[in-house]
Amino acid sequence: MEEYILISTLNDFIFCPYSIYLHNVYKGGEEDLVYAVPQVQGKASHEAIDEKKYSSRKDEITGLSIYSNELGIMGKMDLYKGKEKQLIERKYQLNTIYQGQIYQLWGQYFCMKEMGYEIDKLAFYAISTNKTFPIDIPTEANKDELQNFIKRFKQYDPTQPLQVNSNKCTHCIYCNLCDKIETENVY
Numbered sequence: 494m495e496e497y498i499l500i501s502t503l504n505d506f507i508f509c510p511y512s513i514y515l516h517n518v519y520k521g522g523e524e525d526l527v528y529a530v531p532q533v534q535g536k537a538s539h540e541a542i543d544e545k546k547y548s549s550r551k552d553e554i555t556g557l558s559i560y561s562n563e564l565g566i567m568g569k570m571d572l573y574k575g576k577e578k579q580l581i582e583r584k585y586q587l588n589t590i591y592q593g594q595i596y597q598l599w600g601q602y603f604c605m606k607e608m609g610y611e612i613d614k615l616a617f618y619a620i621s622t623n624k625t626f627p628i629d630i631p632t633e634a635n636k637d638e639l640q641n642f643i644k645r646f647k648q649y650d651p652t653q654p655l656q657v658n659s660n661k662c663t664h665c666i667y668c669n670l671c672d673k674i675e676t677e678n679v680y
């Protein structure tokens with residue numbers, strides 16, 4: 494049986510493939526030891542969604558498990574507003590939207606389309622600033638781009654040498670756990 498890739502790991506892979514290894518090694522550990530501050534804040538905001546505390550509107554769906562057979566990915570969406578046909582990904586803080594985060598949202602979009610949901614609008618929502626950032630609906634070319642990225646993910650060889658970028662590492666949530674560098678993260 495073909496293995497499905499978790500949508501949440503696409504962003505980690507773009508940031509640093511080694512972080513996926515660390516994520517898998519340390520998941521389930523003591524929260525204070527394992528998570529850096531941004532991750533704890535993000536986790537808390539997602540728990541509100543997972544526990545369905547966010548909204549009582551009947552046309553809204555939160556924390557739905559989603560998958561795409563075509564792309565071979567699976568995960569959870571954050572918030573779907575049925576009336577507006579809008580899919581939203583909430584982040585605690587959002588100063589810059591990175592390509593990996595856009596791939597995550599595209600992945601959620603294609604999963605939900607394949608599952609039969611109508612989606613006309615996509616957006617990120619920053620909890621800390623109460624700001625919404627609309628994102629274009631992905632085109633067929635965008636879908637090809639995402640498929641190529643997923644192919645690279647599947648073909649990644651973890652034994653190949655790792656290009657360490659110390660500037661990036663100090664902002665990495667796994668910095669204090671990573672054996673590739675000796676500095677501490679900035680959080």
Ligand code: SF4
Pocket residue numbers: 508509510511512515657658661662663665666667668671672673674
């Ligand atoms: S600390 Fe650096 S090398 Fe280690 S996982 Fe993070 S980005 Fe990758």
